[in-house]
Structure formats: structure tokens, C-alpha cells
Amino acid sequence: MLWVDKYRPVKLDDLSYHDTISQRLSSLASNPESMPHLFFYGPAGAGKKTRITALLGSLYGPGASRLKLDKRTFTTPTKRTVELNMITSNYHIEISPGDAGLNDRFVIQDVIKEMASNKNVGASATSSERKSGAATFKTVVLVEVDRLSRQAQAALRRTMEKYASTCRLILVCNNQSKVIEPVRSRCLGIRVGAPTEDEVRVKADCRTQLDTVLQILPLLHRYAKS
Amino acid sequence: MLPDELAINIARESSRNVRRAILMLEACYVQKRGALTKDQPVQKTDWELYINQLAVEITREQTPQRLMAAREKLYELLVNCIPANVIIKTLAKELMKNLDDSLKREVIEWAAFYEHRISLGSKEIFHLEAFVAKFMAVYKKYLNDLFA
Numbered sequence: 184m185l186w187v188d189k190y191r192p193v194k195l196d197d198l199s200y201h202d203t204i205s206q207r208l209s210s211l212a213s214n215p216e217s218m219p220h221l222f223f224y225g226p227a228g229a230g231k232k233t234r235i236t237a238l239l240g241s242l243y244g245p246g247a248s249r250l251k252l253d254k255r256t257f258t259t260p261t262k263r264t265v266e267l268n269m270i271t272s273n274y275h276i277e278i279s280p281g282d283a284g285l286n287d288r289f290v291i292q293d294v295i296k297e298m299a300s301n302k303n304v305g306a307s308a309t310s311s312e313r314k315s316g317a318a319t320f321k322t323v324v325l326v327e328v329d330r331l332s333r334q335a336q337a338a339l340r341r342t343m344e345k346y347a348s349t350c351r352l353i354l355v356c357n358n359q360s361k362v363i364e365p366v367r368s369r370c371l372g373i374r375v376g377a378p379t380e381d382e383v384r385v386k387a388d389c390r391t392q393l394d395t396v397l398q399i400l401p402l403l404h405r406y407a408k409s
Numbered sequence: 410m411l412p413d414e415l416a417i418n419i420a421r422e423s424s425r426n427v428r429r430a431i432l433m434l435e436a437c438y439v440q441k442r443g444a445l446t447k448d449q450p451v452q453k454t455d456w457e458l459y460i461n462q463l464a465v466e467i468t469r470e471q472t473p474q475r476l477m478a479a480r481e482k483l484y485e486l487l488v489n490c491i492p493a494n495v496i497i498k499t500l501a502k503e504l505m506k507n508l509d510d511s512l513k514r515e516v517i518e519w520a521a522f523y524e525h526r527i528s529l530g531s532k533e534i535f536h537l538e539a540f541v542a543k544f545m546a547v548y549k550k551y552l553n554d555l556f557a
Contacts, residue, residue, distance in 0.1 A: 186435040187428055228426030377425035 193248065195237045200378050201230070207373070208234060212241040215318035220343055220352045222370035224359040231355055231375045235324060238353075242318045243274040259289045269294075275322035281330030288335040291325065292342055298323050299346035321350050328354045329361035336363045343369055414447040422451045456491050457499065464503035471545035471552075479541045483534060493533035497524050497540055504544065512551055519543045 192198050195209045211218045223231045239247040250270050257265045265286045270277040276298055283290040298321050328336070343352050343366075354370060356362060415437065423430035436452050437445060453461075463482045467475060486496050501520035505513055523540040527533050 185432070187431045190431070226426070228423075228428035228430075230427060378427060 191233055191236070193237060193240060195234075195241055198230070198234065198237065201234075201375060204234065204373060204375065205237075208238045209241060212238055215242055215320070218242075218318070218351060220347070220354070220370040222354045222356075222359070222362075222367060222372045223375055224356050224372065225375035226377050227357060229375045229377045232326075234373075234375060235353055235355065239272075239275055239322060239324075242322070243272075247272050247274050249273070257283070257286070257290050257293055259286045265290060274318075275324060277324040277326065279326045279330075280335065281327045285332065287331050288338045291331075291335055292338055295323055295342050295346055295350060295352070299350040320348070322353060323350060324353045324355065326355045328366075329356040329358045331362075333363065336366050340365045340369060415445055415449060415451070418451045422453070456486060456489065459486060460496065460499045461503050464500055464506075467541055467545060468504065468507060468548065471549040476538070476542055476545065480534070480538055483537045483541070487534060487537075493527045493537055494524055496537060497527065500540070508548075509551065512547065515547055516544060519547070 195205050195212070198205045211221075223235060225231055236248070250272050253269045253271050255267055255269060257267065259265065263286065265283045267278065267280075267283055267290060276294065278290075278294055280287045280291045280294075325331075331339075339352075340363075352370070354362070354366070359367065359372070419430055419433050419437070423433060433451055437449060440452065441449060459482065463479060466482075467479055483496065487493065497520055501517060504516055508516065519540060523536045523543070526536045526539075530536060
């Protein structure tokens with residue numbers, strides 16, 4: 184396993200910079216009912232995905248990290264089939280709809296409808312079993328939304344409102360200007376910038392190599408500016 | 410464990426990308442089998458070296474043969490899943506390194522022009538090649554004017 188994956192922080196508390204974002208995310212996670220759709224944007228390698236995984240972890244508990252890779256085929260109304268990879272857990276689904284090319288509109292509608300139509304397992308359990316404060320919705324993580332076609336983005340605006348009660352969306356992209364304004368305004372935008380000097384906080388860990396990995400961060404910040 | 414000098418080098422090379430920084434660090438670590446030394450070179454990724462080489466070649470010689478060779482290199486990059494806009498951006502930056510100041514503005518402008526075409530069109534290779542050809546034309550003209 185590569186270090187990038189091996190030492191990826193898994194909890195919101197473990198994140199070592201952008202503390203304000205981490206705090207906001209943990210306050211969202213502590214009161215999931217009030218969580219809006221989220222829209223993460225920022226340059227590559229800044230930690231968007233890491234933050235999302237951590238957020239999902241604190242929303243749903245350890246179940247959210249039991250992932251499996253699915254290959255699904257979608258059939259468009261014009262009888263064309265599109266094959267797409269998706270990463271799923273019991274609580275969320277992660278998909279890169281841009282891979283579907285011109286048929287991305289049908290793919291996202293299908294996926295969101297399907298996710299919204301069957302309720303979260305945790306929510307359907309009897310109230311005594313339910314962990315208090317656990318999220319009752321499922322989450323759809325759409326990555327690379329800046330690659331979505333205009334039509335797909337337009338279709339997204341209706342869909343995301345309609346199913347807002349049972350399903351939350353997390354949109355991820357590098358360039359927010361490629362996402363249409365109506366979609367952006369329906370989400371809470373969170374900018375994850377590349378690390379800068381002021382936000383450094385290094386946490387030492389007893390795991391052997393992790394020390395080395397974390398040591399790089401402050402230096403990265405210091406030289407990021409020059 | 411990690412010498413400061415090496416960490417500084419990695420930090421500089423990584424262009425504020427944490428993922429890249431950690432990958433580079435691991436590459437260094439594997440290279441020396443766990444012993445990190447302060448003067449060890451930070452390995453650039455293969456595709457960056459490849460683009461660098463391409464940039465050197467097209468500044469050295471501007472001929473149809475060279476253009477054919479450049480096409481092969483561009484194809485090689487594309488089949489290895491390097492996105493076309495990354496290729497054109499990196500290539501333009503590499504070209505900037507040994508280019509006369511008077512040409513820089515024009516080359517950047519063309520790079521932007523063809524990058525826009527890449528996102529409009531569907532065949533990336535056309536526009537990458539067009540950029541290379543355009544660069545060759547601009548550069549050759551500059552050289553001819555210089556020595557004429």
C-alpha cells in the first residue's frame with residue numbers, strides 16, 4: 184500500500200491543517216439533519232477527498248469505510264449502455280459521472296434516484312437500535328463535477344432538491360467556475376486550498392514511518408510561499 | 410529519519426500538492442531502501458521528464474521529421490493517461506525555461522489558445538500537435554529574423 188493511502192488521516196480530528204474547515208465539518212457531522220448538500224473545491228492534492236472520507240466516517244461510523252468496488256451498467260433511453268465504476272459502502276456511493284461522457288445526465292439521475300428510493304439501513308432500524316444522532320440519509324459523492332456536461336448539471340438541480348430529504352450530495356471539483364451557478368447555490372461551498380504556512384499543525388505519531396510523513400508538512404508550508 | 414534538506418527539496422518540487430509530496434517521499438525512501446540521505450535527488454515523475462525531453466527536442470530542431478517524432482511522444486503521454494491540458498501546460502512551462510523573453514508572451518498565448526481548443530474539441534492529439542507545430546513556426550521565424 185502506498186504511503187499516501189496508508190497514512191491518510193481517517194478522522195476529522197486527525198487532519199493537520201485547515202482547522203476551520205475541520206471544525207465546520209465536525210459540527211455538520213454532529214447534527215446531520217441540518218447538513219446541506221456540500222460542494223468541495225480546490226486544487227489537486229489539497230485534501231478534499233481526505234476531508235470527505237473523514238466526514239463520512241463521523242457521519243456513519245466505521246461502516247462508511249467498508250468499501251467495495253462496483254461496476255454498473257446504465258441503459259440510456261436511446262438504448263445505449265454505459266459502464267461505470269463506483270465505490271460504495273452501505274451508506275454512501277462515490278461515482279465519477281464525467282466518465283460517462285455524453286450520457287452523464289442519465290447516469291446521475293439514475294444513481295441519485297436509486298439511492299433516494301431505498302432508505303438508509305440505519306434509519307429504517309427501530310429507534311432503540313438506532314445510534315442517536317446518526318444520519319438518516321444516504322450520501323452520493325460526485326467527483327469531478329467540473330467534467331459534467333451542461334445538461335447533466337441542469338438535470339442535477341431538480342434532482343438534488345427533490346431527493347434532499349433522503350439523500351445528500353457531496354460534489355467535488357477542482358474548478359468551481361465550470362459548475363453552473365444554480366448548482367453551486369444549492370450547496371454549501373467549501374474551498375480546500377493548497378496548504379499554507381499559517382495552518383500548520385503537526386501531530387507526532389508513534390507509528391514508525393508516519394513521523395517522517397508528517398514531518399514533511401511544515402516544511403511544505405514554509406516553502407510553499409517562496 | 411528525514412533530513413531537513415531532503416524535506417525542503419521535496420516540498421519545493423511538490424508544488425504545494427500534499428499527495429505528490431508524500432509520493433515523492435516514498436519514492437526516495439524506496440530508492441535508498443529506507444535510508445534517507447540529505448543530498449539524495451528528488452525524482453521527478455517519468456512523464457515530467459518525458460515532456461521536458463520533448464521541449465528540448467522541439468527547441469533544438471524545427472522540421473517535419475521532428476514534428477512526427479513529437480507526435481509519437483504526445484501519443485505516448487496520452488496513452489499513459491496524462492490529461493491533455495496537463496501536457497500542454499507542462500510543455501509550455503518547460504518551453505519557457507530556455508526561451509527569449511520576447512517570445513514568451515506569444516508562446517503562452519498560443520498555449521492558452523490550444524488548451525481552449527482541447528476543451529472544446531474531442532480529439533486532443535490534434536490540438537497538442539498544432540501547438541507543437543505553432544511553436545516550431547514561431548520559434549523558427551524568430552531564429553531566421555535573428556540571423557537574417
